[in-house]
Amino acid sequence: MIPEIGQFALTLALMTAVVQGILPIWGAARNNAVWMRSATSTAFLQCILIAIAFGALMRSFVVSDFTVLNVVENSHSLKPMLFKVAGTWGSHEGSLLLWTLILAAFGAAVALLGQNIPTSLKARTLSVQAWISIGFLSFMLFTSNPFDRIFPAPLDGNDLNPLLQDVGLAMHPPLLYIGYVGFSIVFSFAVAALIEGRVDPAWARWVRPWTLAAWVALTGGIALGSWWAYYELGWGGWWFWDPVENVSFMPWLLGTALLHSAVVTEKRGAFKSWTILLAILTFSLSLLGTFIVRSGLLTSVHAFAVDPERGIYILGLLVVSIGGSLTLYAIRAPKMDPGGLFAPVSREGGLLINNLLLALATATVLFGTLYPLFLEAVTGDKISVGPPFFNASFIPIMLPLVIVMGVGPFLSWKRADLPGVFDRLKWVMAITLIAALVVWYVQTKGPALAVLSMAIAVWLLLATLREWSLRIKLGQVGFGESLDRLRRVPRSSHGMTLAHAGLAVCMFGFIGSSAWKSEEVLFVEPGTQIEIAGFDVTFEGTERVQGPNYVAAVGVLRVSRNGREVTVLRPERRTYPVAQSQTTEAAIRSTPAGDLYASITEPANQDMDGKWTLRILYEPLVGLVWLGSLMLVLGGLTSLTDRRLRVGTPKRKTAVAPLPIVGE
Amino acid sequence: MMTLKKRRRIQIIVLAFAALGVATVLIGYALQDGINYFRSPTQVTEAPPPSSEKFRIGGLVSENSLRTIGDASVTFSVTDGNATVPVIYVGMLPDLFEEGQGMIGLGSFVDGTFLATEILAKHDENYMPAEVIDALEAQGVYQGGRQDPNQSEDTKNGAGNDS
Secondary structure, eight states, rough: OOHHHHHHHHHHHHHHHHHHHHHHHHHHHHHHHHHHHHHHHHHHHHHHHHHHHHHHHHHHHHTTTTBBHHHHHHOOOSHHHHHHHHTTTTSSHHHHHHHHHHHHHHHHHHHOOOSSSOOHHHHHHHHHHHHHHHHHHHHHHHHHTTTTOOOSSSSSOOOGGGGGGGGHHHHHHHHHHHHHHHHHHHHHHHHHHHHTOOOOOHHHHHHHHHHHHHHHHHHHHHHHHHHHHHHHHHSSSSOOHHHHHHHHHHHHHHHHHHHHHHHHHHHSSHHHHHHHHHHHHHHHHHHHHHHHHHHSSSTTTTTOOOOOHHHHHHHHHEEEEEEEEHHHHHGGGGGGGGOOOSSSHHHHHHHHHHHHHHHHHHHHHHHHHHHHHHHHHHOOEEEEEOOHHHHHHHHHHHHHHHHHHHHHOOOOOOSSOOOHHHHHHHHHHHHHHHHHHHHHHHHOSOOHHHHHHHHHHHHHHHHHHHHHHTTTTTTTTTTTHHHHHHHHHHHHHHHHHHHHHHHHHHHHHHHHHSSSOEEEEEOOTTTTEEEETOOOOEEEEEEEEEEESEEEEEEEEEEEEEOOOEEEOOOOEEEEETEEEEEEEEEEETTEEEEEEEEOOOOOSSGTTTTTEEEEEEETTTHHHHHHHHHHHHHHHHHTOOGGGGGOOOOOSSSSSOOOOOOO | OOOOHHHHHHHHHHHHHHHHHHHHHHHHHHHHHHEEEEHHHHHHHOOOOOOOOOOEEEEEEEOOOOOOETTTTEEEEEOOOSSSSEEESOOOTTTTTTTSSSEEEEEEEEEEEEEEEEEEOSTTTOOOHHHHHHHHHHHTOOOOOOTTTTGGGGSSSSSSOOO
């Protein structure tokens, strides 16, 4: 009964979305206020209906209703409750439902919070949002219904892929989706602005908090995903340039560009058409990501289904949404007024370089991700594009960006005084140089690029802190006054400082853990001793442990340093009888200086009896990757609480003529 | 007379094209050693690639072929039903690696042996790498990746494949 209610709610949601997709935008064209305002109620209704459907599916998972096919395929009665709940979005159908729920929730949020947005822009935005909804709801109802029943019902389920039974991963899809789908509302705002023919600083200010919220969630989602890969996959890496990682990374890169270009549109009325284009492209890449992941076009852990019918449907959706919005853009963009002028050396100029480099970086990642598909379609050759490609193309683009990032915040709008900026940065430059020499002296192994990158990261961190201290006049005036200034500086500036410093911290982690890591792989028997990065490790054998839905062999590794006991690492090898699969649970000893990381696998066959394969790594500074990511997220959140950006606060000033698209 | 606005716009376009040029050069350079071709055991046997080339090989792990060498390496054979190629790998085999199952390895072909630097197995029990399916189908031996579910669980827990 409950699944039918879910199914029914989903169908009703589709109908509501159709109404929401037609009535408000028509009302906006005919200037009918009642029709326009209907968008608010339909947006709420649609969100509630999808939430009911989602709740119905979640209930089926929680009570293990094995008459529902989706539950049978992805759950098991013995599974811990958290993972039963997370199982709701563990499958293709469930994750789509989550996607749509977030889409509708963003629509409802705009309806609720965007009270100061002009009625016509709001109506058009919500209509565009409903079009996306229609696409995904119909896709779900026609090709991947989460409520399909199975008869006769089996006694128990197949269990969720054990690799996915993890707290970090249970949270990773919702966060990632909030990011992905959050850009949908920015996309809808952009398309609505194109239809309306008006892009001005006020528009940029309305859009900015939504972009920021989506960016924060996407950053968090990507960081959680990579954290999961780090401790769950047992390889000790946190980024593999896997196609699935890339498709979440591309919207992040472009979203970051969008965040910065929207600042220029907001403050200076420039970059308008570029901001709109970025908004469209960012969401297009999110859609492409969903398409690539869901269609199984690229092989990866996340490929739930290889189903041509679904593939063609999503391809159609992509063509309509991306093609349609870009066509609209091509028609409208040339009429947009380019806005304020600026000298090459200025805040605008810096942000232009930021955008250019981020767009290029996105292009190289896109190329590397899609090239295998393209080549196979054209020549039939099967290739894969590996990390060497991305390291050689992506890093050389990002390093100059980070250098500019240090200077950017010092530049003033319109025309900046470069010698003055360098004068303020001379100590930073000197310390950076010293730091580079120290790193070069201390670290004899590893590539020269690592030393250079480290210097650039130090540069970014110091320059960011210098800018922050100048802003509050630290040391120039009394401490009390500095504190007072600290309070009065807009939160968005604090957010920027935190996020930029966060990237520098991330970079320390990236470089340390990839360039200077030590790794040993070997067979071990009880009593085997290994030495790695100054640690003495003794393998003492394995113990058997029974878990809720698995049995585990736990290796015992005694770690000491200079004769003193440091810790005991217990990497696990879990066997899930129901899902008939095994997972590796790495044991990690984290310190700020680095992680000691161990994982084991059992003997591969009988003639290896008693010999376990041990993989042990020492990854310097790897913890900083997560600390930096956290700083990025907190920076975004801090900026989001800025009074000027508070959702719905800004009003379109009528006294100051907006900068409308000429000729409308 | 060109206005400042127009000149600025042209400067930006030139800058964008210059950046595009740089990106193209970088991509072209990165493609030289960043891509790896996929070859089936039959292709490797018929036309052995130079030992300097890094490529991917895929197929089924031959039954009873998995052995250990020395204190860290394993060796096994990969087959597509027609040809069989010996593989040596130093490292940890992935979670779903088993004899009789599909796998993909990255490495180079030296003196008749594939020296793997990376091994990927199926991601879950329902899924077989598309390249492996194609390679097996080319030899007419693909029978679906999933094992007989009646096979008892004790072949899975710890002792590995006891076939």
